Structures are given as C-alpha cells and as structure tokens.
Amino acid sequence: MYLGCGGAAHIFRVFNASELSGFTVQFNNFRALGNGSNVIISGAGITEPALKLDGAFRKISVRGSEVIAGAGSMLKDVIKKSAAEGLSGLENLSGIPAAVGGAVFKNAGAFGSSVSDALKWVKFYRGGKEYKISGKMISASYRTGPVKIPSVISEVCFSLAKSSKDKILRRIKEIIKMRMEKGFIYKNGTGCIFKNPAKISAGKLIAESSCSRFCSGGVSVSPLHANVFILGGDRRSEDAYALMNKIRARVYKKKGVYLEPLVEFWGVFGK
Ligand SMILES: Cc1cc2nc3c(=O)[nH]c(=O)nc-3n(C[C@H](O)[C@H](O)[C@H](O)COP(=O)(O)OP(=O)(O)OC[C@H]3O[C@@H](n4cnc5c(N)ncnc54)[C@H](O)[C@@H]3O)c2cc1C
Numbered sequence: 001m002y003l004g005c006g007g008a009a010h011i012f013r014v015f016n017a018s019e020l021s022g023f024t025v026q027f028n029n030f031r032a033l034g035n036g037s038n039v040i041i042s043g044a045g046i047t048e049p050a051l052k053l054d055g056a057f058r059k060i061s062v063r064g065s066e067v068i069a070g071a072g073s074m075l076k077d078v079i080k081k082s083a084a085e086g087l088s089g090l091e092n093l094s095g096i097p098a099a100v101g102g103a104v105f106k107n108a109g110a111f112g113s114s115v116s117d118a119l120k121w122v123k124f125y126r127g128g129k130e131y132k133i134s135g136k137m138i139s140a141s142y143r144t145g146p147v148k149i150p151s152v153i154s155e156v157c158f159s160l161a162k163s164s165k166d167k168i169l170r171r172i173k174e175i176i177k178m179r180m181e182k183g184f185i186y187k188n189g190t191g192c193i194f195k196n197p198a199k200i201s202a203g204k205l206i207a208e209s210s211c212s213r214f215c216s217g218g219v220s221v222s223p224l225h226a227n228v229f230i231l232g233g234d235r236r237s238e239d240a241y242a243l244m245n246k247i248r249a250r251v252y253k254k255k256g257v258y259l260e261p262l263v264e265f266w267g268v269f270g271k
Pocket of ligand 1: 031032033034036038039071095096097098099100101103104105106108109110147149152153154184185189190191264
C-alpha cells in the first residue's frame with residue numbers, strides 16, 4: 001500500500017472491460033483501489049476483494065484539447081502528458097499521488113482547483129454494465145466525486161485549454177515547490193487526515209487545540225502541517241487510527257467541532 005502499513009488484502013487485477021464487467025457482476029461487496037494514497041488498512045487486513053485496474057485501464061490518449069485517461073492511470077502521468085501537448089487545466093493538482101479513478105472518486109483538489117473542474121465525462125461500471133455521465137450529470141462537491149461504490153470508474157475525459165507548454169511547466173514547478181513548503185510532500189507523510197469544516201481549515205483547528213506534538217506509537221502530527229501525519233519506521237495502522245481519535249476528541253473539547261476523517265480506514269479498527 002502507498003502509505004506502507006496495514007495487513008493483507010486480496011487484490012484482483014482486471015485488465016480490460018470484459019474482466020471489469022465480470023467482476024462487478026460477481027462481487028458487490030468489494031473495495032476499489034487506486035494508488036492507495038487515501039487508504040489505511042487495518043493490521044488484520046480486509047476480507048473483501050480489492051479491485052485494481054490495470055492493462056487497458058492505464059491508457060492515456062489525447063484528442064484535440066481533450067485527454068482521455070483510463071482510471072488505472074496515474075494522475076501525474078495525465079498531467080505530464082497534458083503539459084507535453086500544451087494543454088492546461090490540471091496543473092494545480094500536481095503532486096497529488098493519486099490514480100485517476102481515486103482522484104475522480106474523491107474529487108481530489110488543491111490550490112483552488114478540483115478534478116471535477118476539468119471533467120467532461122466519466123465512464124463507470126456497475127452490475128456488469130457500463131454507464132457514462134457527462135456535463136451537468138457530473139455532480140461533485142468538496143472531496144466527493146460523482147460516482148459511489150459499488151460503481152467502478154473505468155475511464156474519464158478531461159476537457160482542457162490550449163496554452164503555452166512553458167507556462168504550464170512553470171506552474172507545475174511552482175505548485176510542487178508550494179506543496180513542499182506547506183508539508184504536502186514530506187517523507188512518509190499522509191495527505192490531509194481530516195476534511196476542512198465549512199469556512200475553516202482543519203489544520204488550523206488542530207494547531208489551535210495544541211495537538212501539534214501529538215503522537216501515537218510510530219505515527220505523529222507533521223511539524224509542517226497539523227492535518228498531516230508522519231508515519232515512522234515502526235508505523236502501524238492502529239497508531240494512525242488512535243492518533244486520529246485523540247485529535248478528534250481534543251478538537252471537539254477545545255473548539256466544539258467534530259472533525260470528519262478524509263482518509264479512509266479499511267478493515268476493523270478500535271477493538
Ligand atoms: C502525500 C499526500 C498528499 C496528498 N495531497 C492531496 C491533495 O492535495 N488533495 C487531495 O484532494 N488529496 C490529497 N491526498 C489524498 C489522496 O491522494 C487523494 O484522496 C486521492 O484522490 C486518492 O487517490 P488514490 O488513487 O490513491 O485512491 P485510493 O486511496 O486508492 O482510494 C481512495 C478512494 O477512491 C476509491 N476508488 C479508487 N479508485 C476507484 C475507481 N476506479 N472507481 C471507484 N472508486 C475508486 C477507493 O475505493 C477509495 O474509496 C494526498 C495524499 C498523500 C499521501
């Protein structure tokens with residue numbers, strides 16, 4: 001797993017549309033795995049199958065100002081290809097370690113942009129059938145994409161704007177630099193653990209509740225960003241879960257706000 005902790009998962013790789021269709025007929029209790037950057041699996045693992053898109057789902061192609069990406073491709077590769085073609089619209093998302101399916105599912109975002117801003121259409125499978133939504137049918141909000149499990153996003157189209165390659169590459173560099181300064185690219189760091197409540201940042205609430213030095217086992221609050229955890233060499237998923245609850249309790253006590261996790265904990269925790 002991306003975050004390097006947790007137990008076993010039975011991974012089912014599917015390589016093409018007919019395999020994916022078959023999988024969604026065979027199983028309705030499963031997990032869809034992107035790059036695993038927003039998922040922490042319990043030490044005991046998970047019992048349901050974890051679907052991973054591979055093969056044809058990793059293809060990225062360009063048609064005019066549209067980029068069509070398989071949900072198994074990496075967001076960074078889509079951004080790289082778009083930049084090479086002089087297509088702008090995804091630069092602010094540079095540095096998010098997501099697969100395209102995971103990015104669309106979570107409506108990942110940064111620096112005022114979200115994945116959904118550039119989406120033209122989304123294809124997904126459910127119960128063996130392929131569906132396509134486009135335009136106004138794509139309803140997405142803060143860290144919530146247009147598709148819910150047990151639907152599996154298979155392919156998406158980003159509608160981008162022609163721009164200068166140099167300008168795009170400069171913006172990508174700028175974004176990566178800002179992410180490093182803000183602590184969003186930090187060795188062994190997670191992304192944001194909690195959602196931002198309306199109009200306030202979760203990081204600010206955590207820092208103001210004096211949780212910045214909190215730790216649990218091998219997991220601690222990042223010195224650069226209070227809403228990010230650092231996973232030490234002796235990391236355990238259960239430590240991350242315990243730290244999350246410790247912070248939630250403290251912020252609730254100090255600020256009266258019950259923070260909602262953004263990171264997903266899969267498996268059995270808290271027993
Ligand atoms: C260092 C770091 C920095 C980060 N920075 C940001 C940031 O700036 N902004 C931000 O929004 N997030 C950020 N994140 C969090 C994470 O990268 C995003 O939530 C991302 O969208 C998750 O993508 P993933 O492919 O890793 O998905 P996963 O973590 O594998 O899965 C996330 C969710 O998507 C579902 N999913 C995955 N693929 C599919 C599919 N094909 N069909 C249906 N559902 C699917 C999963 O079931 C799960 O519910 C960061 C994480 C890290 C570790």
